[in-house]
Structure formats: C-alpha cells, structure tokens
Amino acid sequence: MKPTDIAVPDYFHKVVDCQWACPAHTPVPEYIRLIAAGRYGDAYMINWESNVFPGILGRTCDRPCEPACRRGRVEKEPVAICRLKRVAADFKDDIRDRLPKPPEQKNGKRIALVGGGPASLAVARDLAPLGYECVVFDQDPKSGGMMRTQIPKFRLPETVIDEECDYILNLGIEFVGGKRIDSLKSLLAEDFDAIFVGCGAPRGRDLDIPGRKEVAKNIHIGIDWLSSVSFGHIDRIGKRVIVLGGGNTAMDCCRSSRRLGGEDVKVVVRSGFEEMKASPWEKEDAMHEDIPIFNYLVPKEFTHDNGKLTGITFEKVKAVRDAKGRRDLVPTGEPDQHFDCDSVLVAIGQENAFPWVERDIGIAFDKYDMPLVDKTTMQSTLPRVFFGGDAAFGPKNIITAVAHGHEAALSIDLMLRGEDISRRPPLIAKMLSQKMGIHEWGYRNSVSVEERHNTKWAPVETYINSISVEAELGFDLKTARAEAERCINCDVQTVFTKETCIECDACVDICPMDCITITTPGDESDLRQRLTAPAMNIDQSLYVSGSLKTGRVIVKDEDVCLHCGFCAERCPTGAWDMQKSLLKTAHAGAGCKDECRAKEVA
C-alpha cells in the first residue's frame, strides 16, 4: 500500500464523517465546538455560510450527517448534530450586522430564479452579494417554497422561515410572489443572463383504485393538502383519517390531521416498518402522538355508501425475496382488512412536472421526462439554464437543494465571467496545529462518555390541538453543552511525520481504540487483517506512513479514532501532531476564480 497523500484535501475531509456526508459540507465539529464555548452567533454564521438555513435545518434536516457520525461507531448513538444546529439558531444574538450587505454597485448581470424554495434562495444568496441582480419568482405569495408550504408549523414556526428567508431577500433580491412561470420560452426572451430552475417536485402522486372518483371530495393529495393547511385554506379534517404512504410527508400529514380534528388517525403503509422512507425520528414523533402505523397493507378499494366515503379495503401482503435478493410484496392470502374512515390523505410520493418547459428550446429531457442536468455544474443542455433542488434529479431534501444551489451559483458566476464552468475550484483546506503545551491543546481532548441527550418537548396537551404551536422545544443550554461535548472533534486530525518517528511504540500502546500499528508494509487487504485491531470497515481509510527507519510503516485505521490526541501527547518527538483541518467548499465569488488560476499557473 502506498503512503497516504495527506496533501489531497479530500483525505482529511473524508475523516470528518459528518462534514463529508453533508451535501453542503457544513464544518460540523467546528460549529459544535463554538456551541460548547457559548459562541452561538459564531456557530450560526458557520452554518449560515454552508447551509444557508440553520434555523430551518436545525428542525427539519434529513440529517445525513448523523448516521455517518463517528460517535455512532464508538458508542451507541451519534451526536445530535441537527438539534445542536437549532441551538445555534435559537440562542444566537442579533447577527444581522454580520451578513453581507447588498452591493452598492450591481455588476449588470440579471438572474431569474424560478421557484422561491431552498435551492433558488441559496443561489440568490451566493450571487446577490457579488453584484448580480436576482429576481425570484414563486407561485405562492411568500418565499420559502416547500419549507413553508409542506412542513407543518408545529415543526417549523413561521417566524423562523421568515427570518431566514428575509436574511437572503434583504441582500437586494427581488421577490415576485404569486407569479407562476408558465413558459420558459417567454422567460428566456426576457433580458436574463442566466435562469435557475428551482421549482421543486410539485406534483403529488395519486392513487387510482376503485372508488377514487366517487369519493374524490374526501381524498386529498398529501403535499397539496399540507400547502392548503399552511396557507390557512384548510383548517378541518374528518374525525377518522387514514394517511396512505410511509414517507416524511405522510408523517407530516398524520400529525397535522391530529391537530385539525382528526381523533382516530392511522398511517397505512405497503411496505414493512423498517423499510419506510420516513426518518426514524419522524416515525417516532408520529407514534408519540398516538398515531398507529400499519404495515404490509396494500390499498385495494375506497369503499363508499352512495358517494360517501366509508373506508378503505386493504390486501395483506408479505415481503418475499427473489433469487436476486430483490424484495417483492406478495399477497398472504389472508382475508382483506378494512379500515373505516372519513378522510384520506394520499402521501405516496412526489413527481416532477415541467409542463411549462417547452420541448423545442434546447433543453433535452430523458426517458423519465426529467431534464438532462450535469451533476456537478447543474447546467442543462441549454447553457444559460440551470436546475437545482428537487427539480434537478427528483425529490431529495432541503440540504441537498442548498448544495445544488451553491454549485449552480458557482457555475453561473464562472459562466458570466467567461470561465470554463467544468473546472471547479478546489476545496479550501487549511491545517492548523493545536499544540499549545506538553499536554495542552487548542481543543478539548477529553472524551465525554455521556450518552445521547434527548431534546425537550412541550407537554402534549399544550400543542396537540394547535397546528402552529411548536411541539419540540429543542435543547436547553445545559443539555446542549453536554451534547456538544459528545462530539469527538474529528476535524482535529492526527498528522504523522515519519522523519521524526523513533518507533518507541508509545502511540500504539496508549491509543484507547487500538487504531495504530507499526508493522511491515503490505497491500491494503493484507494490512487490514494484521493491525492491532482488524480494520474491517472498508469505507474508512487507512493512513499509511512511508518507510520508517526499520523498514516498517505506521498504519492508522481512521475508523474509530477518538481524536483524543493521546498518540500526539505520548509521542516524544512530535511525530504525531493534532492539526485542525479547516475545510470549506468554494462558493461563488472572486476567490475561487483566482485560486483556479493560481493552481493552473503553478
């Protein structure tokens, strides 16, 4: 195995599991340390720079970071990263004077943004401070897109949405609410230098089974219904409600129903409980509100009494794996199950729809009727049209939409400056030694053994009858600090210098996780077998040194490293050092262009 090239920024980036997993690559440990230090405003700004909506995401993020969190491999559960983000948002001081100011002089370039959701707002936020004139169009009167229309207020208060959308719109962005773009062709005809399409996946999938037409007035499409609830057009639902579907929209539908008069609310899902698309915590939250989830039931027919909905008949199925290991749902042969109900919410998926994009304007579509979009640049086949968020590759989540927004903004900026947009500026990486003394580091290297803390919830009777009273209260500061201490600072990297190593074994002996081995060289699969502790998690890198004095090499398995710095503390020669890696993805702006050029010159 060749020595690890730590000069490649991705090497250490990958060690910071949470940051690597975050689509927007938020420097998670950095802001968690700031929370532990009581610097909530600073923690918020780090988030704001990367993920644009800390307050919103701190309540609603899909948290790809948490399953990736190294803590989850060291003990039982990951750090509550998402809810710590909320702490930064909830407890920050006024940060408005730290935000970019609208530029006094515009650069003369105009950008149209279709849809006022997270993707478009992220693009606008990155471009407006650079002097671009951004115009955001949305069919709804207010900005925020699905964050406002599809996430119920008891999970995400309107004040938080207003605050964070305003931070962006106040950068001198024009928001045109209540205007639906019906033709991309005519938008292209206007004087925009680039167009970004961030219109989401606006069409909820319907369920065409017998009885659907007869009882249409009692059946609602989940996302449309949530949107109507959000804007106050709907404030009641039947007493007995069945929600069909197993995703997060279904969870929002059932919990909203409980608050709008639904007394007997059920969720019925085709698949098994574990396979449901909803996040585990969202399922928990629903069940916490006395909403049962029924699995392995496929809806067969809406039953009715002369057009009055009486319920739904379900066929019982079981999961069977075929020879290739694919799961199939086959009828069990048991008698059908019937549930009575007064209202049905169908939340079985969302689809993209581009009826407003003419097919003769140069934008190519694939066989699924999705636009062809470059995965890196977010550019469509019509160079000045970019896509992002759910509109680009189908329904994902807010944080992915934000990441798309950053990339699209970068592309638009490069394009309008006449650069090649396929050449992406590199990750900005800085390494900073944390050594302050013999056993003193610039970060807290004692490892908390506390288990994951739960956030506080309001008593159920205070919120269960209101669509807008926030149910989860988040962490109080004391718990937040304790939870922040659970973070093991994976961005404080173990950096090895082979020239000074005297092979005294001190690091090998002290490492609490048996991560380090001094051994004869070998190829990776061989090395993984014969380390102090076998390195069986092949997703995690081995950090291999060059040849030491004795011809052996030092191998560090990154998998369960506690980043406690004991190897560096016990090292008599400083061959191990703890260095903080500051890793930032490049956003739209002058810096990245110069950096690209500098790299080329070099």
Place this chain on the structure above:
Amino acid sequence: MTYLAKPKFHHPSLPKNEVGFTRRDYEGKVSTLCAGCGHDSISAAVIQACWEMNIEPHKVAKLSGIGCSSKTPDYFLGNSHGFNTVHGRMPSVLTGANAANKDLLYFGFSGDGDSASIGLGQFAHAMRRGVNMVYMLENNGVYGLTKGQFSATADKGSRSKRGAVNADTPVDTVSLALLMGATFVARSFSGDKRQLVPLIKAAMAHKGAAFIDIISPCVTFNNHVGSTKSYDYMREHNEVANCLDFVPSRDEITVDYEEGESAKVTLHDGSVLELSKNRGEHAFRDKTAAMNYIQEHQVKGVIVTGLLYIQPEATDLHEHLNTVDVPLNRLTEKELCPGAAVLKEINASLR
C-alpha cells in the same frame, strides 16, 4: 505526559479472554513517565501477556523499589496487589510476601539503579534462593529521576547526554543472574513486543526465579548518539538468539517447526516453549554454554536478546524449605498450635 485518563471507550471488536476480561481491563492508571519511555512499552507488554494468560488480576502481586522503573506497576494491573518498597529492597519484601502466600503470581519490577546499585545484594539473593517470581529489570543505563547520571549498567565508553564518557565497567545483570542461580534468564528490548510478550508469558509459567533484563531506552536522558541503550543503538546491535512461542498446557500445540530448526521445552505445568533457533546454536539448557554465548557476543559488541537459559524442572524457595502445601498465611491457630498432645508426641520423638 498526559493528565487525562485514557478514555473508557475501546475498539468495538476488542475480544475477551477466558476469564471474561478485555485487554483494557488489565490496564492501570495513566502513566506519568516521559512520553516515549521504554517502560511504558514494557507495561503494555505485561498487560498483553496477562490478558493472553487469562490471569485473574486479584491473584497477582506486583512489587517494586524506587525509580522510574519502580513507578511502572501503577500503570498496569490496576486491580492487583501492589507494594512500592524501599530503594533496592523489592526482592526481600517480595520474598517475604511469597513466603507468606505462595499462591499469588509475583512480579518484581526494578531498574538498573534499584537492582544493580543499591539493591545488588538483594537481587543476587533472590535469584540464589529461587523465589518463584518474574523479576523484570527495566534497564536504561541512566538515573532518569536524578537527571541522567550513568547507572551501574551503563557500558564503558558510552556517552551521557552532556558528552561525559563512562569509565566504569558495567554490571551485566544477565550474567550475574546466571551466576547466582536464576533458573530462567532472558534479555529483551522494550521496542520488540513480539519477542517480549512470549518471554513474559514463559517467565510467568516458570516455577522458580525467572529473570528478564529489558533494555528500555530513556528518551529524555539516554537516547542520543553515543548511548548504547538508545532505540537506534539497540536496533543496530540486537542479536536475536531465538524466537519463542509460548504454548500453554491446555492448548493444542500447533506450531510446527522442522526438525533441527526448533527445540521444545516442557515446563512443570505442561506448557511448552517452542524456540526457533535463529542464528547459531545456543544450548539454552546448558548454563556454561549460555554464559559463553553471552560473553562471546559481548566481546563482539552485540547485545543478545531472547531466552538465554532455562532449567525447566527448576524448584523454588518453598520446595527448598519443604513448606506445607497450604500457603502459610492461610494456616489458622488450629494448625499452628495443634495442642499439648501433639507437642508431647514431638518431644517424645526427639528423646
């Protein structure tokens, strides 16, 4: 030097031994020795050996004298008995403890100052008496606690960190142990756990006085050019006499050396030492040959490590004294004062 205790978390695959402990369970307090001290490596080797030997920590006593070496028992086997004695007096206190309770496993930890200077006489007599113990001498050739003066094991001609040349003849502790009647004599290097751990295990299984001299570089005062006990010097001048595999009595012997390449030694408890003869023939059961072997290599300027001598059927202090099977500390008044009738019998037998 760290003030923080080692975090409780351990590798998810960390295995347990037959008595239900992980290797981490054999650890002690966090070391306060200098970073990179060879002694810490030896502590790690003892931890590994005890874990592999399925030792129950409460059946171990670790005794030491004074010095950096003698601090080390605090850094492993935190659940065992410990006694930090007066300077150089570890052997006599250990002899006393062993006399009182022969059922414990005895580790004696000492350094070159503790054993080759102030405690030289104690060391010699413990070997001579065959006290059943593992005597580990952590040998770095300097007085680390008093800032790096030459110790009695420093080689003639070696240089101190400040450049002074040692004019005195060193005490060769392995030769002395052989002379004084130790029945298990080995030398090893703190930087070579693959050799050290099996040696410690074999010494634990040996009944009688087992002595291991371990070259343990002092990173602070004796790891420079001119030192003969530095990491680099040891690696350049180490002559590995043999490679040892220790096979406990209950394990099936699976090590398979070809005839002529290896030798088997069966210990009193049935466990087996498998020795591969690396370089040259070394008759490790022949005391005279062992002494010659050591001397010859010393002349050549190389340091031989490995098992140097063993007398597998050795006897210990208790056999020499013909003590009862029950440890003396467990004898009650009933056994010790058997009554007037028994006294009368004894007296009668002497008339």
